[in-house]
Amino acid sequence: MILLFTDFGLDGPYVGQMQAVLQREAPGVPVFNLFADAPAHEPRLAAYLLAAYAPEFPAGSVFMAVVDPGVGGDRAAAVVEADGRWYVGPENGLFAILARRARVAKWWQIEVGEEAVSASFHGRDVFAPVAARLAKGVPPPGAERAVEALLRPEWPDDLDRVVYIDRFGNAMTGLRAAGLDADATLAVGEQRLPRARTFAEVPPGTAFWYENANGLAEIAVNRGRADWSLGLATGDSIGVLR
């Protein structure tokens, strides 16, 4: 299957145009949106989100990931194979965290031709055709490179920032809960947030954090909105008190 991970939004033509290309190039391969609202123009935040959500998908899955402030500039495109899953998208760090956490990772660099493609919609014109071929089992195009150069050593293993806010106002962080103490407290400004196992464990209106269904530390308010209550936005820093 092919999973779309983009900041394009579901509105407008972009997702449908990519789905049509994928259908034409890889008929019958199911295509799903994983995120269409990944952090806009923020590949670093998106890298931690993608790394948390990709591992639940089976080996052979192809992720077409586009969070790309530099479209029209001269950055290259990347294909990554990590623990049996494939990733294609811009070479801007989006795959750094998942590649770093993988047992095995390989990287191919694809030069983006100037002529054959639109200047502004590499999702449809560059990445979708590559994703379709990977889904059909065709080996990656481009030149294989040493994966170390992809890994962004200057980025931390876990990111103490909000990487996504969902429809209910819950704020996912780039911190894996498994790396935090069982009784770790998170801090948003002056406010201290205790850990709970689930919403039902805290009184209505109480802010807390918990391990979400994909292993991230997520900040929530039982029957409320954490984003409004705590003034949180994507990219905000979170404190970790042990």
Add this chain to the structure above:
Amino acid sequence: MILLFTDFGLDGPYVGQMQAVLQREAPGVPVFNLFADAPAHEPRLAAYLLAAYAPEFPAGSVFMAVVDPGVGGDRAAAVVEADGRWYVGPENGLFAILARRARVAKWWQIEVGEEAVSASFHGRDVFAPVAARLAKGVPPPGAERAVEALLRPEWPDDLDRVVYIDRFGNAMTGLRAAGLDADATLAVGEQRLPRARTFAEVPPGTAFWYENANGLAEIAVNRGRADWSLGLATGDSIGVLR
């Protein structure tokens, strides 16, 4: 086919994660979103909405329905078969109205294990695998129970409240139009709303109600927004004058 009826929203990863599980467990079965924006955390309102929209689908359809303020608490899961269609979701009244209106309805109760699943995403971890098996024709898991205990006798047959507001500001009520007099008037506060057959029958700017394409009494304003004009929100009471 499998129909998703949730309050998860289309944004974020939740719908895509469930689709991927359904695809893996029941390859080739089509999956569609019926509502991804059912009344959030309001199973009673959602019960009247689902009961109005499910009957147009063919026998054998499987509805995976999740409107669930109690996730992480200790409520059980339910499978319902009603007039040949299958429903799986939390046991919180969501299926009460459709089961009550069905000629034949059966109910199975599923205990939710503590270990194997995430505490917060029962849609992916509990309901989707069950829905996939039902779609493949596997009999429901769990213990069959007497359906009477599912039917919420304290809830009315029709609900005089707004159960959904759509993109155009039209407000669906929980009232079936067939149960209202041909010249029934609805009331929102002091305002009286006459019945019309369709938008084109009333002057622009006029508020009215009509039988929508699924049989519900729906409040609308021709070339306007009923929600803004009348100050309507999901859950608001509607008066019925005959």
Add this chain to the structure above:
Amino acid sequence: MILLFTDFGLDGPYVGQMQAVLQREAPGVPVFNLFADAPAHEPRLAAYLLAAYAPEFPAGSVFMAVVDPGVGGDRAAAVVEADGRWYVGPENGLFAILARRARVAKWWQIEVGEEAVSASFHGRDVFAPVAARLAKGVPPPGAERAVEALLRPEWPDDLDRVVYIDRFGNAMTGLRAAGLDADATLAVGEQRLPRARTFAEVPPGTAFWYENANGLAEIAVNRGRADWSLGLATGDSIGVLR
């Protein structure tokens, strides 16, 4: 494949209900949303948008297009074949521009029966069954008419208005870039917008226009929102200075 082009929004049941009808009537034919947020109630604006986005799809594609302020009124339904692609929807000008630009176009008029269908949801009850049959290769129903009467000669070949604003605040116009001078300047009120090839060519915060990936002149601000910066809304006039 079947492409949906509507102003229904992705929220609510409408798209899912249409997908289910299409699946039932044409099993296995892929269905994608091209636009679910076409200009609401504005078939003239939508006509220029659809004409720009349809040609990238292969011959045999079926577009089910519904932008229809007159539902419930007495307008007819139309099937158009233009350059090998099929279109079905209301007869209100929505197909005028694409038919006018096609090398070959034919038009069939379908009377909408009063009884068999809902008064308000012709997408599900009228257009989807027709689209499904076209996708299966069944000839169009209805009477073939002389296509000239469909072409709205009073509408211009290119429209100097905003026809769509996307998630990022970019404003698509109804002007094809290929018809503008290489150094044409667009005007929004007093503001002059130069042409650029892509976002990366102008400094952050600068408003410009460029040829988008479907050939339309699109107004944008590098790392900003053109709609907010320039006060643009769908339907607004754009000046063309050569």
